[in-house]
Amino acid sequence: MTSHLLDHPQFYLTAPQSCPYLEGEMERKVFTYLVGPDAARLNNILSLGGFRRSQTIAYRPACERCRSCLSVRVIAPLFSPSRNQSRVMKRNSDLIARVGPPVATGEQYELFSRYLHSRHSEGGMVDMSLGDFAEMIEETHIDTTVIEYRLRDPDSGITGRSTGELVGVALTDRVENGTSMVYSFFNPEMEKRSLGTFIILDHIRRAQMEGLDHVYLGYWVKNSNKMAYKVRFQPLEFLGHQGWERLE
Template sequence: MNTQTTQSPQFYLTAPAQCPYLEKERERKVFTHLVGPRAAEMNDLLTQGGFRRSQNIAYRPACENCRACVSVRIIASAFTPHRSMKRTIARNADLAGTELPARASLEQYDLFRTYLDSRHQQGGMADMSIGDYSVMVEETHVETRVIEYRVRSGALEDPGELVAVALTDVMIDGLSMVYSFFNPAYEKRSLGSFMILDHIRRAEEAGLPYVYLGYWVKGSRKMDYKKRFLPQEHLTGHGWERADPDADLED
């Protein structure tokens, strides 16, 4: 008998560590391994339950004194971009997004390093080598895609400049944006927002109801951009609930 198909996942707790989003808080996570023939099914269920995937690990916050992290998903079928989002889409009309298998490339890594060196010099990924990056992209037992965004060159032999990349899981009810990065030199393009808008379009065209954005962290200004994509649902103690755009969720 294949025990992987019958055993329930085992969950573990990390040791407390400094929270990367809230200076005065200590973070702790609960995690499990995503392996075996049920990995995709478990990833769907766990993501719907507030977990995130990193390589073959699914995790969620399990902090003792803080509940600031809130899982967010956009309702793709009901989404309508507001004026500034339409401008973002227009500014990036010259980009082509190509969906590829989860394979790392040196070109992706060079862009990844440029992004980290500009935006996250002190983050946990700051020292990642190309080998580490390859593992982040390729070590997956679920349906994962790399979406490359390039400036259209107009020449068949020239694929165009790579300006942004998204690592995305395809789930039964939506797209989960695992990680994305872009060339910070193109600040006026708002590439981070554009990739979210493009994923909303892709989800709607595929008949998938949601785009999962990971965690909005109450009190962290760097995470406030996630609240702009409405309508959206937040995972609460009562399940997924439509978020009020004019009020924060209670702790």
């Protein structure tokens, strides 16, 4: 029997504020809460409708004038890496990934802070405390994992694990027949590795191995340089007026 949460979710609208992606635009979001035993099912439904999760909140843009933010997802079974993407995978073949529960650590927070100060120094997240970071990672009522990427250590060839340097982290949700990349960060000093690209490629590879259909990448903003990288992962779909459509 469908629960009250799924029958009548309560939606709220944020106050307008400056858009972080397009100069001169104002953004608003519509959101609802993801709590209780039916949170995962509600999140699945909302993900198909273009919502994103942040802790116990699902949200999507609800701007009055602008419709530039498009929810996008990679069609995992049809994806084939480009030459450059294949080089990125090879360049990072020495990394060991560990999939674990959504538990925050001081080591993750230190890397997170370095990443923000280097890549998003003017953003609102840059002043997050360790407690704020722990909430971002651990406050979830759905199937969420943390993937850590580390350099190999001397025993990695034997154990398949690593206690080497942490160079990347991804907070990832499992949604219906896919995965959703909630947030990822990495060592900003390792530019030649293209770690951001690698983490997405690794998620697509994992989805293919599990027989999943999609990897959700959040929002693509057409005229924002910050979001331009997402169109490199083809075939890509966006949520339009007619449902999910191929983005060429």
